Amino acid sequence: MAVQTSDDNTAEALLRVEHLCQYFRKGKNVNKAVSDVSFTINKGEVFGLVGESGCGKTTTGRAIIGLYQPTSGAIYYGGERIDGLGKRGRKKLASKIQMIYQDPISSLDPRMTVYDIIAEGLLINGERNRDRLDSKVYEILELVGLTKEHAARFPHEFSGGQRQRIGIARAVIMEPELIIADEPVSALDVSVQAQVINLLNDLRQRLGLTILFIAHDLSVVKYFSDRIGVMYFGRLVELASSKELFDHPLHPYTRSLLSAIPLPDPVYEKMRQRQVYRPGEDGDPDYLGEDTSLLEVREGHFVMCTEKIRESLAGEIDESV
Template sequence: MSVVETKARENVPSVPLERPLLEVKGLVKHFSVEKEGWFERPRVLRAVDGVDFFIRRGETLGLVGESGCGKSTTGRAIVRLYEPTAGEVLFDGVNVAALSEEQFKPYRRRMQMIFQDPYASLNPRMTVGDIIGESLDIHGLAKGQERLERIHDLLCRVGLNPDHAMRYPHEFSGGQRQRIGIARALAVDPEFIVCDEPISALDVSIQAQVVNMLEDLREQFGLTYLFIAHDLSMVRHLSDRVGVMYLGRLVEVAEKEELYRNPQHPYTQALLSAIPVIGGGGREKRRIVLEGDVPSPLDPPSGCAFRTRCRYAEPRCAEMPPPGLAEIASLHYVACWKVSS
C-alpha cells in the first residue's frame, strides 16, 4: 500500500461512540474484462474503488450519483450478491465479507435487498405466495398454516390483498410488483435493507406512495436502510444522511439538511443545482453545468477522478487522489483537495 493510500485509509469517517449497525471500510469491487485481442493486456473495471461509511441502527443513508458511479454495486457487495474484491463490511461488529457461505447464511436473513426492476426481480413461474414464502422455507421460519398466515399478513402490510398470493407476477402492475418485492424482503424479519433504486422504474404517481410506505415500514419494524436513488428530492425526504458517489468513490457524506444547505464538493454542488425550484417567488437558481462525460471505470483519470470535469482543478489534483474523507464539520465529510487544504 502506498503512502497516499495509507493516508487515505487514516482519513475515514469517524464512527459514533455507539457501534453502528453497518460499517463499510475500504470496500472495493473490481470486475475482470475479457481481452479482445491476443496482445491486449487484461483490463479491470473499477466499479467500487475504496468506499467508507457507516449506518447507525434505525437510520437511512441515502446514496446518490450519476448512473455507473457504483451505487448499486456497493449495495450488492454489502449483501454479498457480489463478492467484495477487498475491504470490510462490518455488520453488528462482524466482518461478513470474510465469512464462508455457510457462516454468512444467518446474516442473509438479517440483510435483505429490494431490487430496482420489479419486472425482472420476480420469478414469472412462481405464484406471489411462493415468491414471498421461499425465504421462509430456506430459513425454516414457518410451515403450513403459519406460513400462509405470514404471507397474507405481509401482503396486507404492503397494501395488497391476501388473495393476491395465488396470482402470478404478470397479473400485476409495476407498482404492485414492487410491493411484492418489498414483502419478500420483509418476510424474514430483517434488520437492514438495501433499497436499490426501488422507485426509478415506477410511474411518478406511484413513487411517493412507495416511499411513504417504506418510511412507515421503517417505523413499524425498526429497519435500517441504505436507500440508493437518482431522485434527490426523494432522497431528502426519506434519508437521515446522504452520501454522494462519483466513479466508484464517495466524495461527500453529511446530514441531509447540512448537505443540501451547504454542499462542499464541486460535484455535489453541481448535482444539487439541478434540482428545480418550485414556487421560488422569483428566485433564480444558478445551474452548474458539468462539461464532458463521466470517465470510464476501465480507465479512470489519475489523481482525483472528478478533476477532468471540475472547475477548480489544479495540478496536484492530477498527481494524487484527495486524502480520504476529511471531516470539515460534525458528521460532514468531503474528499477534495480544495476543501481539505
C-alpha cells in the first residue's frame, strides 16, 4: 500500500520508504532496528530524521543506500524500486545517492591521501583522465572550504571539522541528487557544527541537493529541515513540517525531546522541566501499543497513535490554534 507521508501533493517525491523493516538476528534474538517505517522525501527538501542513540537512524540510511537487504518493505527512488538491487544496480545508484558517514575519523582511510579519498568514487566509475580528475578534486576542495594544498595530506593531519568537510567533498564530487548526512556534526565542537551546517545549506542551494539529515538532537535540525521525522526504538512516531512539529509536538516522545532543548532565556530556563517519556506509564494512553499506527492528525502531520487518540489530538490542536 502506498503511504502518503508528505504534506505537499504537488511536490515531486524523490525517495519513498514504505513499511521498511530491518531486523538483525543473533541466535534466537531478533533486534527490530527499524520497524514499519514509512516516509517520503521530496525533491530539493531537507528531511530531518531524529531520535536517541540506537533508535535505527543509521540503519534506515544504510538500507536506503543498499548496504542492507530490508527484512520487508520497499524503497523507491524516482519511482523506481531500489531495495534488493544487485551490485551493478547499486553502483549506478551510488552516483545519485551518497552518504556522509557519522564518524569522520573511522570513515576516512588513514592510509589514503585526501586526493585519493575524494577521487575514489570517480575512479570506481571509470574516470581515468588525470587532468579532469585533478580539476574536479581541486574544485570540490575549494567548494567545501579547503584548499588544493590539502590534497596531498592524510586524514590524521586534519581537525574534526576539516575531516567532516573531506567526507562532504567525497560525497559531493559524485554530483548526487540525494545526500544522506548521518549525524554530520555530532562529533564536532558547537562552533564548528554551525560552520558545517552552513556549508551543507550552501551546497544544497548551489547544487540543488535533496538531503536526509540524521541527528539525535532536535535543535540541530530545527532551522535546517523542511520536514522532520522522529524515531523511537525503530519506529517513526511523528512526522510533520519543522514549524508544525515545534509549534504542536503531539507524540509524548517528541515532547520529551523538545523539553530537553535549553534556550538562551533565563526565565524559560528556570521554568523548564525535563519530561521523560515512559510509554504507557503514569496512566498515559499508550502511543506505541499493538493497535497504533502512523495516523494523520491534520494535514501533513502524522503521529503514531490509535484512532481514538488521533481524534482527541485533533480536537486539542484545533482548540490551541
